[in-house]
Amino acid sequence: MKCIQSVVTITLIILLASASANSESHSHLAGEDNLIKTASGILRQAKALENNATQVLRDANQLRQTLNQLRASQRQASNSEHQSDFDQSLSLLSDQLSRWQTEGGTLRRHSDELQRLGTTVMEAGFLNTWSDRIKLTGPVPLEKGDQVSMAHNTGVRSVHPSMDGRMTSGAETEQHQGMSLSVPSMSGQQAPPDLDTGTFQASRQLHYFAHIEPATPAEPLPGVPLNKIHQWHLLIADAEGEPVSGASIEVTGHMPGHVHGLPTQPRVTDEIEPGVYRVEGMKFQMPGWWVMQFDVAGQSHNDTLIFNLVL
Amino acid sequence: MFNTHLKPFLLGALLSLSWPVLADPYDFTEADIAFLSGFSLEARPPLPEAKSNRLADDTGAAELGQKLFFDPRLSGNGQVSCATCHQPAQYFTDGLPQSQALGITRRNAPSIPNSLHGPWQFWDGRADSLWAQALSPLEDQAEHGIDRTSAARLLVTEYSEAYEQVFGDTQEAGQVAAITVKASPLTTQTEQENWQALSEAEQQAVNRVFSQMGKLMMAYERKLELRPARFDEFIAQLQSDADRATLTDLMSEDEVRGMRLFMGPADCASCHNGPLFTNFEFHNIGAPEPDKTQVDMGRYTGIEKLQQNEFSCVSQWSDLEPEQCLEMAFLKTQGPELVGAFKTPSLRNVAETAPYMQAGQVKTLEEVVRHYNEPTPPFYDREQHPSRPHFDIVPLQLTDTELEQLVAFLGTLTSPLPEDDPWWWAPGND
Incomplete structure (x- = not known):
């Protein structure tokens, strides 16, 4: 009985979750004359989808734990009369789990796609609004001809005697391709x-x-x-x-x-x-x-x- | 005991198995040489722009500055010149833990030829130019102990001809020459009272000539040039693909192994990098606190003093408009990393400029590398520190042999004293 109850509860949760995700993802994108405003809408949806995905995957995780507990109880239960109940519940729950996992993944993928789309639209919007101002659309580069000096404090951070490892492992170094010298490590900065x-x-x-x-x-x-x-x-x-x-x-x-x-x-x-x-x-x-x-x-x-x- | 003896053996065995290259430490790849070239004197950039001193690169100003630098009349007792603590034969240091002039200073005298690059002067960076730096020891009672009016007067009276050649016939020279008292806003009580008694125009004239004096000394200091050290010649030979015999003549195997340690496992190159072996920044390496009853806050208090410095880039004596002084305008004034942090010193000529650290509290290079190998965290006193000081180094776990190799490498950074360079030495009586 208890198992069935929890299945129902969890199913309700997922139904609600997908409903809200669907309603968000189907809202219209057209009709905006300002591209930044459009991008804002898209990015909001991307964020909502990401929240949904997180919720669904969290539920899936909980369900997986429940499943594991149930399997443990099944192994302990000696009464063969209940074995078929167990099997049925387990099968239902594990179907549900895989549905949720798939759904969480799909939601996340859609969110990422929307995120990319939103960013592209935002960039176009900025170029529209400030066409004479913007000269850079890719990542910020170093100015050409700059001598690349070495890191000022690579691998250096504030340490304390109580920090395990950092006090006993020596300096962090790395060896670049084609070098026999090892040099201060850029770890944590890569x-x-x-x-x-x-x-x-x-x-x-x-x-x-x-x-x-x-x-x-x-x-x-x-x-x-x-x-x-x-x-x-x-x-x-x-x-x-x-x-x-x-x-x-x-x-x-x-x-x-x-x-x-x-x-x-x-x-x-x-x-x-x-x-x-x-x-x-x-x-x-x-x-x-x-x-x-x-x-x-x-x-x-x-x-x-x-x-x-x-x- | 067991560990220290076994470790180099095991390490050697491991390296020779997995990394046959190290079998000959003189074997350097092209990428190695490109990396090492960044530390060569050859790679040194031109002197930084110094627009707050329009005479920074004026040779006439430098000649006059040289005379002032070596002139002991610029002191309270007529016996202390800049060269008292910055001695040419000792790479412009004095070999003492804390300098001795009229009194004893708090900090160790830095080497001037190493100080021409980088935005900050003094161990705590409390001056933003060489000319502002040069002025403060003059009025320090433990150093030159001369009041600024007497210093300024000496310049316009004893060097009147040279002064006129550089600055022309200035109004302030006449005003300063006419003042007969010792006066300064900073020195003894009598001199402060005398300062208050001067007219504002007189005070302005004194300050102007005093700042001119700093600018002359800076022009001189910018003429001090380091000659290539053995390390630089070694790099040059590597670049031209010299044979092994040439290389071994320049640097011994221990020195080369020390260089490899310096660049990597000893982590020195993290901060001591570039052609001057410094990043010109401020770090706390937990050097033993020289006086626990009066903790040295380093950059933390250096920032305050910098902002109060009468002769900074933003002062009226600077040749720049305040808004052009970008380092001052966007000065980092806060952050726990400032507490007890000192400027990374250049390592050029380091073997000839003992003792070490901000108060010369470490006597030898052996002790210095030992400190890095097994550092103690910075002294912390709740009563005195605004926050727990940062600690910017980690223990190195190097063996005794490796430490010796490291010290050996540091010896290759010594430039020969330029006997034939007239800028380096006290001017002749011509």
């Missing part, structure tokens, strides 16, 4: 291969949509000059696709795997035109994976923009 280094990003809560690029000469693309203080432009639109004016913005940057941030304290010094902010005092002293964060306090929302750079 960007994951699928890292999103796009310069068009939505904020965490999808309130803002933004683009960054170095305000350096485009030769052929605007790039980051190593070890030199330079400026960036930060372009922000809201969910309606309108430029975000008068926002107060905090700028921070760090390298994952490091405890140290940027060597300078950059800040927004000017709004050049509505939604276009000048960020001054940017300086990167080494190549590698950097994360730039902009905390945007606008009139109605506070939200955070994150950009990954691999210099």
